[in-house]
Amino acid sequence: MKKLFLLEIFILFLFYCVLFSQQQDILKIRNLYLKGEIAEPQQVENLKLEHPQEIIRNLILFEIYIDKKNAEEASKYYSYLQSFYPVSQLANYRMAEYYLSNKDLEEAKNYLQVCVKNDSRFHEARYLLAKTFYQLNDYKQAFKHYNVLSWFKSDKEIISTIEYLSSYLATNGNHIKKEKGILFSTIVSSQKINSPYIKVCISTKDNGKLKKIDAVKFFVSSDFFVLDERDKNLLECQGGKNNEWTIVYRTKLGMFGVISPYLNKEYRVKSKILKLIPKTENSTFIIKEYKWFKSSFPLNKEFRGELLIKHLSNQIIVINNIKLDEYLYSVVGKEMGKDKPLEALKTQAVVARTVALYRKNNKIHKDFDVCCGQHCQVYDGILSETETTIQTVNETLGEVITYNNKLTHPFFHANCGGITSSGEKFFCDKTYLSEVSDVVDNNFSISEENLYYWYLTPPELYCKDSQFVHLGVSRWLRVIKKNELEKYLNNKFKIGNKLKDIKILSREKNGYIKKLKIIGNKKTAEIKKEHIIRNIVPNGSLKSSSFIIEYNKNNDCYYFWGAGWGHAVGMCQSGSCGLAERGKNYVDIIKHYYPDVEIEKIY
Numbered sequence: 247m248k249k250l251f252l253l254e255i256f257i258l259f260l261f262y263c264v265l266f267s268q269q270q271d272i273l274k275i276r277n278l279y280l281k282g283e284i285a286e287p288q289q290v291e292n293l294k295l296e297h298p299q300e301i302i303r304n305l306i307l308f309e310i311y312i313d314k315k316n317a318e319e320a321s322k323y324y325s326y327l328q329s330f331y332p333v334s335q336l337a338n339y340r341m342a343e344y345y346l347s348n349k350d351l352e353e354a355k356n357y358l359q360v361c362v363k364n365d366s367r368f369h370e371a372r373y374l375l376a377k378t379f380y381q382l383n384d385y386k387q388a389f390k391h392y393n394v395l396s397w398f399k400s401d402k403e404i405i406s407t408i409e410y411l412s413s414y415l416a417t418n419g420n421h422i423k424k425e426k427g428i429l430f431s432t433i434v435s436s437q438k439i440n441s442p443y444i445k446v447c448i449s450t451k452d453n454g455k456l457k458k459i460d461a462v463k464f465f466v467s468s469d470f471f472v473l474d475e476r477d478k479n480l481l482e483c484q485g486g487k488n489n490e491w492t493i494v495y496r497t498k499l500g501m502f503g504v505i506s507p508y509l510n511k512e513y514r515v516k517s518k519i520l521k522l523i524p525k526t527e528n529s530t531f532i533i534k535e536y537k538w539f540k541s542s543f544p545l546n547k548e549f550r551g552e553l554l555i556k557h558l559s560n561q562i563i564v565i566n567n568i569k570l571d572e573y574l575y576s577v578v579g580k581e582m583g584k585d586k587p588l589e590a591l592k593t594q595a596v597v598a599r600t601v602a603l604y605r606k607n608n609k610i611h612k613d614f615d616v617c618c619g620q621h622c623q624v625y626d627g628i629l630s631e632t633e634t635t636i637q638t639v640n641e642t643l644g645e646v647i648t649y650n651n652k653l654t655h656p657f658f659h660a661n662c663g664g665i666t667s668s669g670e671k672f673f674c675d676k677t678y679l680s681e682v683s684d685v686v687d688n689n690f691s692i693s694e695e696n697l698y699y700w701y702l703t704p705p706e707l708y709c710k711d712s713q714f715v716h717l718g719v720s721r722w723l724r725v726i727k728k729n730e731l732e733k734y735l736n737n738k739f740k741i742g743n744k745l746k747d748i749k750i751l752s753r754e755k756n757g758y759i760k761k762l763k764i765i766g767n768k769k770t771a772e773i774k775k776e777h778i779i780r781n782i783v784p785n786g787s788l789k790s791s792s793f794i795i796e797y798n799k800n801n802d803c804y805y806f807w808g809a810g811w812g813h814a815v816g817m818c819q820s821g822s823c824g825l826a827e828r829g830k831n832y833v834d835i836i837k838h839y840y841p842d843v844e845i846e847k848i849y
C-alpha cells in the first residue's frame with residue numbers, strides 16, 4: 247500500500263515537473279488548484295510567466311497561502327493583486343473570510359468595506375459586512391447594510407434583524423428621521439421651446455407595471471385649476487407649502503374626491519380623469535405620497551408640467567403631462583448620472599428623446615406614453631436635473647436617431663463589458679442594432695483561448711473603469727458557498743439536493759451566455775432566458791448574463807466572474823463616457839453604437 251502511495255506521489259511529481267518545465271498554460275494549473283490537486287506553493291512559485299499569466303499565477307499562490315491560513319505569505323501576493331481589478335475583489339473577500347475565521351472583526355471589516363465600495367452589488371460581501379458591524383455593536387452601520395440587502399433578498403433572517411435594529415435605534419434616539427419641510431424648486435421653463443408633450447406615468451414600478459393606489463397627496467407651488475375629462479373647469483385651488491391636497495377615488499361611489507386643506511369638505515366629481523393645471527408658468531408639483539386604503543407610500547418628488555389623475559376600475563394612476571424636453575432634463579441625469587462628460591450626456595439626450603417618441607408612437611403602454619421605471623427609462627422629476635443636463639437637452643433640441651427615414655428604437659444599457667450584443671435577442675434584426683466593439687484595439691475578438699482572461703484581466707476598453715465609470719460596472723465578482731447555491735437551485739429548478747455541475751452550452755460572440763445547463767443529482771435544467779440565467783444565484787441577480795464560473799474545492803465556493811451590466815444591446819453608457827473622454831462628439835458616439843443611422847432634427 248505504502249509503496250503504491252509513494253509511486254503515485256512520484257508520478258504526480260514527474261507530471262508537475264513536465265508540466266511546469268514547459269511552463270504550460272497557467273489555466274491548467276489553475277484548474278488543478280481549484281480541484282484541490284495542488285496544495286504546495288513550491289509547485290507554482292518557480293514559474294516565470296509573462297503578463298497576464300503572471301496575475302493568475304499570483305492569484306493561485308495567494309489562494310494557496312490563504313487556504314493554509316498563512317496570512318503573512320498571502321499578503322505578499324495580496325499587495326500585488328490590488329492593481330488588478332476584479333482579481334483584487336477575490337483577494338479582499340478571502341482576506342476578510344480569513345480574519346473572520348480568526349475572530350478579528352476589525353480587520354475583516356476593512357477588507358469587506360473595500361469589496362462593497364468597489365462594487366455595491368457584491369451582496370455576499372455586504373452580507374458579511376452587515377453581520378460584522380452587528381457583532382461590533384455598530385448598529386447604525388449594520389442597519390444600513392441589512393437595509394440595502396433587503397432590496398434584493400428579503401429572507402426571514404434579514405427582515406427580523408432589520409426590525410430588531412430599527413426598533414433598537416428608534417428607542418435610542420438614533421434613527422428618527424426629521425421630516426423635511428416642503429420646499430419648492432425654482433425652475434426655468436423651456437417655454438420658448440416648441441417641444442411636443444409626453445404623458446409619463448409616475449405611479450409605476452420599475453418593471454412598468456402599475457402601483458396599486460387609490461389616493462395621492464400633493465402640494466402645488468402656484469394656484470391651480472382642476473378640470474374634468476371635457477376640460478370643464480371644476481375648481482380653482484390655492485397652492486403653496488401650507489396647502490396639502492388629496493385626491494382619492496371612491497370606488498363604491500364611482501367618483502373622485504378632492505379633499506381641500508382649507509375647506510372643510512370633500513368635493514366629489516364624476517369624471518374619467520382629473521387634470522390639474524397650474525395657473526402660472528414655472529410652477530411645480532410635489533407629490534408627497536400615494537395611498538392604498540390605509541397604507542402609505544411616501545414619494546416626496548417634485549415635477550414640472552401638469553398632473554393627470556385617471557381611474558382604472560378600482561384604482562388610480564398618476565400621469566405627469568410634460569414637455570418632452572423638460573422630461574429629458576431629468577431622464578438624462580437619472581439614466582446616465584449628472585457628472586458625466588458633456589458629449590456622453592448629449593448622446594443620452596438624443597437616445598432618450600428617440601426612445602420616448604418611439605414608445606409613444608408605438609403605444610407600448612395603453613394608458614400613457616412612457617412609464618417612469620427602467621422598463622421605459624428612469625424618470626424622477628426635478629431631483630435629477632442639473633444645469634448640465636438642461637444644457638445637453640437644449641443643445642440637441644429636436645434631434646432624433648433615424649434609420650431609412652424612420653424613427654429607430656435605440657436600446658441602451660449601463661455597460662456592455664467590451665462588446666455589445668445584437669438586437670436579435672429582442673427579435674429586432676435591424677443593422678443599427680448589431681454587435682459593436684468597445685475594445686480599444688479594434689482587432690480583438692473573444693476566443694476560447696482568451697475567454698478566461700476576458701473576464702479576469704480584460705484588455706483596454708472604452709467602457710472600462712475610469713473617473714466616469716465605477717469599478718464594479720465593467721467587471722464584477724460574486725462568491726457563493728456551494729451549499730447555499732445547491733439549496734437555491736434545488737428550490738428553483740428541483741434539480742435535487744446535490745449540484746453536480748453548471749455547464750455553459752453556448753455564448754454570443756461577446757461572451758453573453760445563450761444557454762446553460764444546471765446538473766443536479768435528480769434532474770438537469772436547461773436555461774435560455776436571459777433574466778433566468780442572471781438569476782441562477784441567491785442574494786440578488788447577476789449584473790449580466792456574461793460570466794464564467796469557477797468552483798474552488800478548497801473553500802467550497804463558486805466564483806462568478808462577470809462582465810457588463812444590463813442586456814448589452816445598443817448604446818453602452820459607460821462606453822459613451824470613454825469615447826467622450828477620448829475626444830469623440832455625440833454624433834460620433836451615436837454612429838459608433840448604431841451603425842448606418844442618421845441624426846435628424848424633427849422640431
Ligand SMILES: [Zn+2]
Pocket residue numbers: 453454611616617618619621622623
Ligand atoms: Zn414602460
Ligand SMILES: [Zn+2]
Pocket residue numbers: 661662663664665666684708709818820821
Ligand atoms: Zn461597452
